[in-house]
Amino acid sequence: MKLAIQFAAAMATAMIGAGSANAQSIADKVRERGYVSCGASQGVPGLSRPDDKGVWTGFDVDSCRAVAAAFFGDSQKAQFVPLNAAQRIPAVQTGEVDVLSRTTTWTYTRDVAVRFVAINLVDGDAIMLRKALNVAKAADLDGLTICLQGGGSLVENALDIIEQSNQVKVERVYFDSTILARDAYFGGRCDGYMSDGFAIAGQRAAVAGNPDEHAIFQSGATTEPLALAIPRGDDRWFDIVRYAFNAMVWAEDRGITSQNVDEIAASATDGETRKALGVDPGIGEPLKLDDKWIYNVIKQVGNYGEIFARNLGEDSPLKAERRFNALPRDGGILFPIPFK
Amino acid sequence: MLQDVRFRAIIVQIALLAGIAALGFMLFTATARNLELRGIPLGFGFLWRPANFQIAETILPYSSSDPNWWAAVVGLSNSLFISVLVILLASVIGLFIGIGRLSSNPLVSGLCRVWVEVARNTPLVVLLIFNYALWWEILPLATEAWKLAPGTHISVRGLSMPALGWSTSTFAPVAFVGVSAVILAGASYAARRRQIETGSRPAYVSAAWLFVAVAAGIFLFAYRDVISLDIPEFRRANFAGGWSLTPELTTILIGLTFYTAGFIGEIVRGGILAVRKGQWEAATALGLSRGQTYRLVVVPLALRSIVPPLNSQYINVVKNSTLAIVVGYQDFMTVVSTMINKTSHAIEGVAIILGVFLAVNLALSALLNAYNRRIAIVER
Incomplete structure (x- = not known):
């Protein structure tokens, strides 16, 4: 009897303890743990995929590494959790991942469930098809079979829009991972494989036996703001993630790269640059970070243009164009927030 | 009274039950509070809103505008x-x-x-x-x-x-199959009863099959205009029509x-x-x-x-x-x-x-x- 009471008391304390632990700020939790837990995809070349040595690489991976570089001063202090489309939002809600950096479209419904921080990539839906089918316009998709990942992705929606606005009917085969959908397409089960534009370009460049056999059709049905997301309820963590990403955009705007950052820090004369790069003190204080945090992001990860070129652009097998993902002066919609 | 073994046993049972109920209650309130803290809404109202997603292969009729x-x-x-x-x-x-x-x-x-x-x-x-x-x-x-x-x-x-195509309501063929099944099952049951009673099994089942076959012939003849044979055709990349x-x-x-x-x-x-x-x-x-x-x-x-x-x-x-x-x-x-x-x-x-x-x-x-x-x- 006494034992039972003790047990109940222990359980009650444990539960109250757990309750307050959950209310603890994310930044403190991450600090205690020693690394940032990032939500990644299950393997999309160019965006997030472990390389042949098991090291995660890609554009989304670098976006999350920037957070680790800002917070810990070490871009390697990030660990990646592969998530499918249906798992990703709950993984953020429950705090399993601190940053979701996984081609997730910013939508109203999702934004009231988690907290979107910054758009890191603007993309649209795309369908990879065999060139022999000669698909030039949406009407040509009539009667074709499309393999895609189910689970409520925005790409599914794009297919509905294509069907409705072009009076066509396509057959769908849904999988719980985009990888299985891709393999089914390459196996001949489907005429097309649908996903986000950059993901499709990556799969064609990295996985197709002969990339020239496959064409990419972009309907333009949707323009998707893919964004970084965090759990709700921690404004400080929100600031850290937002400005870690902004540091990369800002650096590109200022012409600062991982190569020349030391040089610029040594020779800079304008107040904003000197303060941002930690030459003059004060930049880290509002976020309770080191004054070198922006420097660390640029030095260890690079500016936006560098990570784009390395993972998706001219230095990668994908050779994707920047389109919207460029600074306004280059015709894009990427706005740097001043570090003033 | 505390010396009474049965009484003590009941007290322990009640205490245990109360403990479990309290534990359940605490779990529930802690969960609800934490969910509120993270801005996760609770409720089943979403079940009545349109689903807005497709299902590739279904047994029952479904469209993405269904709840x-x-x-x-x-x-x-x-x-x-x-x-x-x-x-x-x-x-x-x-x-x-x-x-x-x-x-x-x-x-x-x-x-x-x-x-x-x-x-x-x-x-x-x-x-x-x-x-x-x-x-x-x-x-x-x-x-x-x-x-x-x-x-x-x-x-x-x-x-x-x-596949056999049917251009009007599907009630008639479904009803026909249902009635046929009832007739066959009834015949089989009656034959079994008779076998138990008399020791010999009458040919009720064969008679019922014959009846159903003749009825099916008449049925198909009566509905010959709405029945069509749907043969799959190869169009562009795959076979369309028919049954797959x-x-x-x-x-x-x-x-x-x-x-x-x-x-x-x-x-x-x-x-x-x-x-x-x-x-x-x-x-x-x-x-x-x-x-x-x-x-x-x-x-x-x-x-x-x-x-x-x-x-x-x-x-x-x-x-x-x-x-x-x-x-x-x-x-x-x-x-x-x-x-x-x-x-x-x-x-x-x-x-x-x-x-x-x-x-x-x-x-x-x-x-x-x-x-x-x-x-x-x-x-x-």
Whole structure:
């Protein structure tokens, strides 16, 4: 009897303890743990995929590494959790991942469930098809079979829009991972494989036996703001993630790269640059970070243009164009927030 | 009063119950508070809003503008459809495997043994993905489909064959099939009653079949204008029209049946071995053939030790049906997961998944327990 009471008391304390632990700020939790837990995809070349040595690489991976570089001063202090489309939002809600950096479209419904921080990539839906089918316009998709990942992705929606606005009917085969959908397409089960534009370009460049056999059709049905997301309820963590990403955009705007950052820090004369790069003190204080945090992001990860070129652009097998993902002066919609 | 053992026992019981209730209450309030803290809304209102997602293959009619609860029902029907088919197929095949394992023919017993060992010692997911990949490896592309019969083709896209089209309401044919089934079942029941009473079995069933066949002829003739033969045609990339069986459904049916039949085979073998040798000898002494011995003596006796473990195998089939999505067949769990992703109602969604599987499996188990009581040895 006494034992039972003790047990109940222990359980009650444990539960109250757990309750307050959950209310603890994310930044403190991450600090205690020693690394940032990032939500990644299950393997999309160019965006997030472990390389042949098991090291995660890609554009989304670098976006999350920037957070680790800002917070810990070490871009390697990030660990990646592969998530499918249906798992990703709950993984953020429950705090399993601190940053979701996984081609997730910013939508109203999702934004009231988690907290979107910054758009890191603007993309649209795309369908990879065999060139022999000669698909030039949406009407040509009539009667074709499309393999895609189910689970409520925005790409599914794009297919509905294509069907409705072009009076066509396509057959769908849904999988719980985009990888299985891709393999089914390459196996001949489907005429097309649908996903986000950059993901499709990556799969064609990295996985197709002969990339020239496959064409990419972009309907333009949707323009998707893919964004970084965090759990709700921690404004400080929100600031850290937002400005870690902004540091990369800002650096590109200022012409600062991982190569020349030391040089610029040594020779800079304008107040904003000197303060941002930690030459003059004060930049880290509002976020309770080191004054070198922006420097660390640029030095260890690079500016936006560098990570784009390395993972998706001219230095990668994908050779994707920047389109919207460029600074306004280059015709894009990427706005740097001043570090003033 | 505290010296009274019975009184003390009751006090302990009450305290324990109160403790469990308090624990449950604390769990619930802590969860609710934490959910509120993270801005996760609770409530089942989302079930009545439009689902806004498609389901590739359905048994029941469905469109993306239907409400979420209907999408869940459609998903459940997909799950139950494969579960029922797999249970039926695996039971029949498992029975033969169990008997085959005991065969004195080394080829038969060896093959059955290989089946059992492969099924029991491989993870089901691997088996399913392997099975699915076999479609691409073995079958030709749609453009080079193998022609099995006029209008019937098989390729990597599945089996496509002619179908009977019906251009008006489907009530008449469904009603006809239903009435025919009732007539046949009634005839069979009456014949059995008569056999028990008089010892000879009248030809009621054959007469009923004849009646149904003639009626079917008249029926088809009367409706000849609305019936059409829908033959699949190759258009651009695939066969369109007719009736088709997709690789996804086929893979989950074959894979899950193969797997479950292996387990059932072993249960059947154990059940048969549990039948005493004397029963075999008695059957032989009566002059029954080997087939008759199995059908009339051994299997009914073996059922008593087979049914209870079979119960848990059937429940496993229902649970394993949630793996269907790895081969692209959308089951109940996938549909509700999609709903969770679309509406962010994770707790409610998971509660629905758990509740429904619990209900389905308890119902299945109750059914088999009732059957088990019927065939169990009645002690007098």
